[in-house]
Amino acid sequence: MAQPTSELAIDATGVARRFGTRWVLRGVSMQVRAGEAVGLLGANGSGKSTLLRIFGTLLRPSAGAVQVFGHDVATAADRVRTMLGFLAHTPGLYDDLTARENLRFAAAMLGLEGAHDAAANAALDRVGLSHASDERVRGFSAGMERRLAVARMLLARPRLLLLDEPYSNLDADGIAMMSEIISGVVRGGGAAVVVLHELAPAAGILDRTVTLREGRI
Amino acid sequence: MALSHDWRRVRAIAWKDLTTERRSKAGFNGVVALGVTILLLFGFAMGPDTQAIRDAAAGALWLAALFSAVLAFNRSYQVELEGGALDALLLYPGARWTIFAGKLLANLAFVGLMLVIVVLVGIVLFQVTVPPSWPLLVGVLALGATGICTLGTFYASMASRSRAREVLLPLLLFPMLVPALLASMQATKALLGGDLMHEADAWIKLLGAYDIIFLVATHLAFEHVIEA
Numbered sequence: 221m222a223q224p225t226s227e228l229a230i231d232a233t234g235v236a237r238r239f240g241t242r243w244v245l246r247g248v249s250m251q252v253r254a255g256e257a258v259g260l261l262g263a264n265g266s267g268k269s270t271l272l273r274i275f276g277t278l279l280r281p282s283a284g285a286v287q288v289f290g291h292d293v294a295t296a297a298d299r300v301r302t303m304l305g306f307l308a309h310t311p312g313l314y315d316d317l318t319a320r321e322n323l324r325f326a327a328a329m330l331g332l333e334g335a336h337d338a339a340a341n342a343a344l345d346r347v348g349l350s351h352a353s354d355e356r357v358r359g360f361s362a363g364m365e366r367r368l369a370v371a372r373m374l375l376a377r378p379r380l381l382l383l384d385e386p387y388s389n390l391d392a393d394g395i396a397m398m399s400e401i402i403s404g405v406v407r408g409g410g411a412a413v414v415v416l417h418e419l420a421p422a423a424g425i426l427d428r429t430v431t432l433r434e435g436r437i
Numbered sequence: 438m439a440l441s442h443d444w445r446r447v448r449a450i451a452w453k454d455l456t457t458e459r460r461s462k463a464g465f466n467g468v469v470a471l472g473v474t475i476l477l478l479f480g481f482a483m484g485p486d487t488q489a490i491r492d493a494a495a496g497a498l499w500l501a502a503l504f505s506a507v508l509a510f511n512r513s514y515q516v517e518l519e520g521g522a523l524d525a526l527l528l529y530p531g532a533r534w535t536i537f538a539g540k541l542l543a544n545l546a547f548v549g550l551m552l553v554i555v556v557l558v559g560i561v562l563f564q565v566t567v568p569p570s571w572p573l574l575v576g577v578l579a580l581g582a583t584g585i586c587t588l589g590t591f592y593a594s595m596a597s598r599s600r601a602r603e604v605l606l607p608l609l610l611f612p613m614l615v616p617a618l619l620a621s622m623q624a625t626k627a628l629l630g631g632d633l634m635h636e637a638d639a640w641i642k643l644l645g646a647y648d649i650i651f652l653v654a655t656h657l658a659f660e661h662v663i664e665a
Contacts, residue, residue: 278524280664301530310521314453316460328449329529331442356460372525 229411235284246435262432305378311369315358343371362389381412450539472505494563495626510589514597533660581621591655620644
């Protein structure tokens, strides 16, 4: 495990979020230091994914504030996005594009100038999908889609990983690969927040766990 | 530097939308089939009166284009909603307007191609004589398509977060398109009739102003619409 530093990767204070009349988060405060991997646990509907989406700038908090490496997710969202690696429940891929085309598109969106193919090939190699690089995603298994989503996440060279059940649909090799990726980012001075239903696959790489119950820690 | 990066993002989104559309095929075929069917129905509804059919040609053409285009606008965000791709798109750092501009370019290419087919079918079906001022007519088609696509792309993004998006989009879009549709129809009708009263010019100016105003407004407002 890496040694956590005093730098805060995430500093969340009093975060609340309401959908209609229902409060999903009710004043969550938590800190994650650089060099730290934190597991986020909780029952279904406890607000784990909502909290992760707020950290990832995909949702605005109804109340409270969140800073990622010193940048506010509401007022400096674009700066925060340059540091994020976000893995959602759903892979967010384009079924009618090939694996390589999906990554080339991501590279273009990230502004990786002139090295789209090289970056895409390296990422595909890293997740063990080189053999399927020119196949359309429509024919992929759920595990392959997950690996491709991870490859896309790696293109951005993230400092903060926000992972929503990253081990789901992965085989033993995939689970080991995912743990290695999380450890690598954390060792390099980054941080990770990993939403989990089962602690087992990530037990060896997490520094601590946080449990959400009915929108509170 | 930032502008060239923005332009690359615009091109990437347009390429992605057009490639997925080209490969799925069902979308374009459906949109064109609907446009041609509407023209045919107009032809049947007008009966055998040749002059009445010619008089109605401009209106039939633009309404067929509008109804077909709505399908295209819905589809352009459907691709993003399948499998959560919209979230992935929003997680890329960079100016939000580039997403809108990329989708607008793709929709313009898509609707433009559909319009060409619908116009060719309309010319044959309604026995329309192509006027000597046909380049101006092409300009009107381009301006009209730009107006429809600008607001269509914008409101489709707004409706995409709603469960009732297929119903919501026309409800939002059609009232806002009345000036563009009216100007397009009147300019087209005037040009097809030889523009003896020199009416077309005023309608084309109105259409141009409409396009500029809404191109600017939608680019500025898109960020607020697409963010949750």
